[in-house]
Amino acid sequence: MDQAAHPEPEAPAPGSLLLQDQLCFALYAASRAVTACYRPLLDELGLTYPQYLVMLALWEQDGLSVRELGGALQLESSTLSPLLKRLEAAGLVRRERRPDDERSVTVRLTGSGTALRERARAVPPVIGDAMGLTPEQDATAKQLLRLLTTNVATEQPADAGRHG
Amino acid sequence: MDQAAHPEPEAPAPGSLLLQDQLCFALYAASRAVTACYRPLLDELGLTYPQYLVMLALWEQDGLSVRELGGALQLESSTLSPLLKRLEAAGLVRRERRPDDERSVTVRLTGSGTALRERARAVPPVIGDAMGLTPEQDATAKQLLRLLTTNVATEQPADAGRHG
């Protein structure tokens, strides 16, 4: 469990400006390191990391709209639109206007998009191994990250009147 | 402690392709959410988030080379070079070739770069409040993220025959 051998959790000052005291930096560095770890695996699938996340969402539920994908991944349409264009150019998805609401665009997997899922099954085990966390550490990390995400997203922008 | 009221830590299959089971997605979403949380504060300082991290490193130790900054932040020169140019254009740092090794570039704070530190002291408390983690949760998160970063960075890129 304690493979870092850090029985003493150093107590940073609450207002420290030291880089190593910042949770934000640990988060930022970890996120890029993990993405870099995915890169060689995803290269073989012809996907970038955000494209992989979009594919995960579609493999879970096909036919989502751009808006729904944005909700699931917390990404703006200005990020998703070009990304989806590239996935469409790669032949993995098709975009179609919804007949009952022409504003909305449904994203559907093509045959090769669906087929890619089987090759993608090899990815999570390799990553899980590289991450080297125990199941408990993995679960704790996910819990804390979700809590953090919820908290900062809930926060109202710099207004003292937090009404919940 | 249990402010998320999640007494049941769902046990994901080790090879799951569900988006919500992926630690990588929790990490990616949290990283962007935290960055977004910094944005309005850093806007007032005229900094982007990566620029803020560079400034933290320089406030901690002025006169680092581009290489040393890259080591501290785990960023390539192709990321830092343009970023430092923008900081120089903003009048916060100066870049000078090292006399004893003309290949190396030393980055030094200007007066206004140094002065900005005082205004930056207001940032961490606001962020800490927005994150809403207990000191224990904060420490645990940092520990796990560092462990994760170390693990995935240590991992060799899956090729047995590296002739580097």
Place this chain on the structure above:
DNA sequence: CGCAACTAAGTTGTGCACGATCTAATCGCG
């Protein structure tokens, strides 16, 4: 019906992030 308000995508501009490549300075070794 007519039209303003709203909504879903897409476009544009700025700034990372990184691999690949380039240039220039330095070092190593005979």
Place this chain on the structure above:
DNA sequence: CGCGATTAGATCGTGCACAACTTAGTTGCG
């Protein structure tokens, strides 16, 4: 000394990420 190898930065191309804006379709209300 000469020249290949190494090293530090910088440049270029691709792909996010997001704010601000535009376009097009839909809805609500008199």
